[in-house]
Amino acid sequence: MSRFEDYEKVVDPLILPIRGKDYVIPEVSMPDGLKYTKYVEELTAAEESRKTDPDAPLPEPLDNDVFRHMMLGAAYDEMVADGVPAAAVSRALVTATANFQTGRASAEIMWATGGDPKAIEKYLMPNRAARRASARSTGTGSAKKTPSPASTNSTKTSPTGE
Template identity: 40%
Template sequence: MTQLREYTEFSDGPLQFPIRGKVYTAPEIDIPTGMRLNGIVEGTADQDMNSVELGQLILGPVWDEMIADGVPLAAATRAVSVAMADFLYGREYAQAYWETGNDPKALEKRLAPNRASRRSTSTGGARKTR
């Protein structure tokens, strides 16, 4: 039987958002929240959620902390979007989203070099055509 490594040894851990000299640490998406977010994305759950409710769902108490600290709305909503992107697409995409604001051209430019290097990396299993 194969013993798997402890999840926390290789997971990315929680997202951290540096805003105005303070670092906000988002809680990792738990099972109930993840199921609800999947339902929203798939169109099988209530999609009439406003930005405040979505912020509270995804960031939990960090959303309230940002409000209390007077974080600009643009920064807070970007944090919510980045946490959602991390949940749906992974950390690499989330980091690119944080820095580009989901500008499609900027995201493509940022992610393209990494994708190209993954495609060109040999696994040693395939042989080149002669």
């Protein structure tokens, strides 16, 4: 039976460059990950309840500092000490959150766009166009070719039998 590589060898750390310095964002700890996941689940359930009951209570929000430390770890303290602008810290925060929730590909999109919906759409456009072009050129699209009509060259008998 083969042995798996150590986790640290197969998963690259999240490194965010800001003002010429690389900030290494640690992975979210198990307790913090569970706490955050529970909060998101409670918030989602509360928002669903508010569709039918506008007065349904929302869960107590996470403290901003607690949330920043959950997602950025000691890198947050480094950023503050280095005087990193709030916008850069915010971008790092959405990037780290995306990395935790949905993985590196999402984190890369957040880093490139800051989470702005219009910027995300623009960022993804070349990829969508490339996928469509590829589907057309390889014929892997789901549309089926319209069948040709039956041949009309066969001998027919007239309704009168002649």
